[in-house]
Amino acid sequence: GALVYQYPRRTICKSGTSMRMECQAVGFQATSVAWYRQSPQKTFELIALSTVNSAIKYEQNFTQEKFPISHPNLSFSSMTVLNAYLEDRGLYLCGAGDNERLFFGHGTKLSVL
């Protein structure tokens, strides 16, 4: 079956530092990867959508300078939260898609001290 592994599951970083999260697709080809953020008590916001061999598209309020994304092949993607501050805390979710639907990982819960 199709699975998406996302790690780490939880992480804590000091304010102003950066942290990287990774997303691994197993059992299908992840032609597209979408990264979402769920801030506390809120729904999921799309950060960016990455399609292999195309430019990564960032949504309004999210930038490559803050959330650089790598999508080098059909099974792997990573995203870094640079200079994390309190407002960046939340659950970051990776959704990897083939031609039919997105499969989601369990998310990376980011706490910022």
Place this chain on the structure above:
Amino acid sequence: TQTVSQSDAHVTVFEGDSVELRCNYSYGGSIYLSWYIQHHGHGLQFLLKYYSGNPVVQGVNGFEAEFSKSDSSFHLRKASVHWSDSAVYFCAASGGYKVVFGSGTRLLVSP
């Protein structure tokens, strides 16, 4: 603009009751509708999806949802809930790879 609306932020029922969680969407073009469940402190788990065909779709753990084009709705139902169904439920609509989530409905099942 693509939107997904979940009008109920909180729903409380007793164990064994039936429940319906509402979802309305506004989306142009072909649409792919899904429901996900998020237990406290965890990520998203897929429940069910609709793209075409039979408007009533069956999902895991006894959940089903019914698509209505005329009402622009995709409500989630369960005939008899269990305490373990307590979670936040998200309705999502997608066209291509971009998924728009509703604001979520917190379901509390009392024993």
